[in-house]
Amino acid sequence: MSRRSVQLKTLVHREILRFVRRPYNTFLPPIITNTLYFAVFGVILGNRIGAIAGVSYIQFVLPGLVVLGAISDAFENASFSIFHGRWNNYIDAVIVTPMSNFNMVASYAIASATRGILTAALIVGVGLVFTSVPLSHPLYLVAFILVITTLFGGLGIIGGLWADDFDYLTVMNQFILRPLVFFGAVFYSLEVLPPLWRDISLLNPMVYMVNGVRYGMIGVTEIDPNVSLVVLTAATVVVLFVDFLLFRRGFGLTE
Amino acid sequence: MEAAIEIDDLRKRYGDVTALDGVSLSVPEGSFFGLLGPNGAGKTTFINILVGLVRKSGGEARVFGHDVETEYREARDRIGLAPQEFNVDRFFPIREVLEHKAGYHGIPADEARERADAALKQVGIYEKRDTRFDWLSGGMKRRFLIARALVTDPDLLILDEPTAGVDVQLRHDLWELITELNEGGTTILLTTHYIEEAERLCDEVAILDQGQVATVSTPDELMDRGTDRITVTFRDPIRSPPDIATNGQVDAVGVEDGRLVISASRGGLVAPDLVRELDAAGYEIVDLDVSRTSLEEVFVEMTRNGSSVADGGEA
Numbered sequence: 001m002s003r004r005s006v007q008l009k010t011l012v013h014r015e016i017l018r019f020v021r022r023p024y025n026t027f028l029p030p031i032i033t034n035t036l037y038f039a040v041f042g043v044i045l046g047n048r049i050g051a052i053a054g055v056s057y058i059q060f061v062l063p064g065l066v067v068l069g070a071i072s073d074a075f076e077n078a079s080f081s082i083f084h085g086r087w088n089n090y091i092d093a094v095i096v097t098p099m100s101n102f103n104m105v106a107s108y109a110i111a112s113a114t115r116g117i118l119t120a121a122l123i124v125g126v127g128l129v130f131t132s133v134p135l136s137h138p139l140y141l142v143a144f145i146l147v148i149t150t151l152f153g154g155l156g157i158i159g160g161l162w163a164d165d166f167d168y169l170t171v172m173n174q175f176i177l178r179p180l181v182f183f184g185a186v187f188y189s190l191e192v193l194p195p196l197w198r199d200i201s202l203l204n205p206m207v208y209m210v211n212g213v214r215y216g217m218i219g220v221t222e223i224d225p226n227v228s229l230v231v232l233t234a235a236t237v238v239v240l241f242v243d244f245l246l247f248r249r250g251f252g253l254t255e
Numbered sequence: 256m257e258a259a260i261e262i263d264d265l266r267k268r269y270g271d272v273t274a275l276d277g278v279s280l281s282v283p284e285g286s287f288f289g290l291l292g293p294n295g296a297g298k299t300t301f302i303n304i305l306v307g308l309v310r311k312s313g314g315e316a317r318v319f320g321h322d323v324e325t326e327y328r329e330a331r332d333r334i335g336l337a338p339q340e341f342n343v344d345r346f347f348p349i350r351e352v353l354e355h356k357a358g359y360h361g362i363p364a365d366e367a368r369e370r371a372d373a374a375l376k377q378v379g380i381y382e383k384r385d386t387r388f389d390w391l392s393g394g395m396k397r398r399f400l401i402a403r404a405l406v407t408d409p410d411l412l413i414l415d416e417p418t419a420g421v422d423v424q425l426r427h428d429l430w431e432l433i434t435e436l437n438e439g440g441t442t443i444l445l446t447t448h449y450i451e452e453a454e455r456l457c458d459e460v461a462i463l464d465q466g467q468v469a470t471v472s473t474p475d476e477l478m479d480r481g482t483d484r485i486t487v488t489f490r491d492p493i494r495s496p497p498d499i500a501t502n503g504q505v506d507a508v509g510v511e512d513g514r515l516v517i518s519a520s521r522g523g524l525v526a527p528d529l530v531r532e533l534d535a536a537g538y539e540i541v542d543l544d545v546s547r548t549s550l551e552e553v554f555v556e557m558t559r560n561g562s563s564v565a566d567g568g569e570a
Contacts, residue, residue: 003361008369010358018346089342093403094350096306097359098332253271255309 008107014045015081015111024116026115030069034123038130041187053220058131062124063214064186069211070122070145074116074152075159075177078108079169080150082160086252095254101247105157109240112153113146120145134218140225147232148209154239161252172181180206190222192193208232257320258441259411260305265314269299274300276466277314282444284319284410287437288454289474291447292463293558298446299339301463302415303539306336314425318411320540322438332360335409337400340417345563350375350384355408360407367406378432394425400405403431405436412436413444418452430456450551456480464558469483474550476507479546481556482506483522485529489544499532510552522547 001009019026049057085091120198127133135141159172163244186207190198201207208228215221233254247253260282267275275297282288292297301349303309304316307327316323319404322367344352353371354364362370378398383391391399394543397417404412414433420425426449434456453460453465454474462469462477470477492513499508504525515533518527522545533540 001363007359010355010364013358014344014347015370021346021549051314083342088345089340090344092308092338092342093344093356094359096331096334098328098361099358099359100328138508172334223406250307254302254307 003187004100004103007097007104008110010113011094011099011104011107011138012110013078015077015107016114017194018081018180019077019111019115020203026073027118029072030119031053031126032121033066034069035124035129036136037061039128042130042255055218055220056131058127059212059218060135060189060220061187062127063186063217064181064210065127066120066123066145067148067184067188067206067210067213068216069180070116070120070149071152071181072173072177074112074117075156076173077115077167078112078153078156079159079163079172080156082108082157082252083163086160086163086173086238087166091253102158103104105154105240105247108157108160109153109243112156113149114220116152117145133166135216136219137216137225140229141213141231144209144212144216144225144232147229147236148213151232152241154236154243156247157243158239180204181210185222186210205232205235215249216227257284258282258317259286259319260288260444261315261317262301262447263315264317265301265304266312267297267304267309267418268312268564273466275304275311275314276469278466279314280461280468280471282442284442285437287442287443287456287458287461288445289457290463291450291453291554292446292459296463296558297466298463301412302336302338302444302446305330305413306334307331307529315525321384327461332407333405333410334413335404335411336413337415337417339403339419341388341396341400343396343399343403344446344492345387348385348387349380349391351508352388356403356427357406362407362499367405370406373523374406375399377405378402379428387508394421397421397429399426401432409441410493411442411444415446416448417451418447426452450549450554462554469557477553479521480551481553482518482520483548484546485515485517485519485522485526485544485546486511486542487517487529487538487540488544489513489515489537490541490565493538497533501530502526 018164038058040153041061041090046057052060082091124133159210163169184204185201190201208231211221211223215225258281262278262280265275265278278301291297300309304311305323305325319333321330323330350371353374354367357370366551372381375384378401380395383395388396388399401417418429420481430545433443445457457474459471459473460549461471493510493515496508496510496515505519507515526543526545530543544547
């Protein structure tokens, strides 16, 4: 294994151990939250709503909940880890090493995507308790999950570098990310919206993610999944490049 | 011999504040180099530029010939840093923190574990290997910072106030450890507020004041620049100073409590002639004391109100 590989592996390992060793903080919350979502929206309300796009309501909302959990945790992982390291100065111990900026960005992004994927798997597991989980296009599902968790890991890196206080993390997660997801067609079909709101919704990137994962799971989408995948992949590359530039410039890391 | 650190006209500004104002100096490989200066002199800024925590505003800085910005990976690979602040990963036991540190330098996991254990034994806290940093005592925390700096076997060990707030025994233990490392070929860059530490350990010291190098010299040379004090006690106390030939070696002559007090830049050289002269003049000497100026006194004199810099001192 080359020196660069060892460096990358070490930081990825450290980042993954950080959240794996704190399951009450990382894995239990999505299990409980999604159990509540499935129970209330899927079972109690879902039985009154009936089928949407040919599937039960609980199966319709499942992909959206997977996206919501996966991207929230991917974002939170990178942003918290980097911000906490800056807050307590221990990220300095990484900066002063011979690790390249590319390796640092890659490590945080890989670990955060891993956390998002694990959360997605947990939510699917919870969903299985309430309903069957179809798998119409598994390759699309894997591709979308990989891309969106990496994208939000990359956005979390920017958030972690930008934040000057814990309040910033709350603002990003609760006031920006969560509303976008809730208006991203997680709980409803775009068809139920008036034309104006439907067009406005198409500006929301979450719509493409939710529809992509929905296509992978239940084979239903309102947007061409190939277009979504290309756009999201391009966005991921851009965000990771911005991460790299910020690390190279030392934004939030050096004086 | 290659310079471990080569600095040329290094500058750093934080807005309107100038932290480093054209610092130039060279630290020879294998040397024990002290960086002294009052608070705010720019010592930590200087160190942080070398390791990449501060971006320079101008000038050049090289570590073993590698530019700290364009060849940062090569430069940082040679450095072990024990900072003043406790900037340690709180999520993991200290042994794992050291394993991670070694891994960031590209050392494979098996070897990283061996090195972590060796470093913890070297500083005497191996039995605490499964403890998190927050639960260590103050002295152990200092030891741990040294272990973290050593785990990658650096060629340049930078110690920023390593003995701040530690007890006398630990300070001596650390002195012994870093002296051994230096004798083994490791270049040491030490910043300290304990002037005795620099006097005792360093081959050469630079005094930094207001972001500029006031002087670079050996501790002995610096002490020679100070004024020694010769106190002569006579059997019969005197009221006025005797008439003595100074030959330009004496700075001042006076009387305190019936004793003759002489200030001279090299008291050890003046004293024998002085004794002979007083003896010949009929004075009966019962005691003679030559107190050499301390490095601390020279330091205080040089950094008082930035006088050294204003006087044009340079490296």
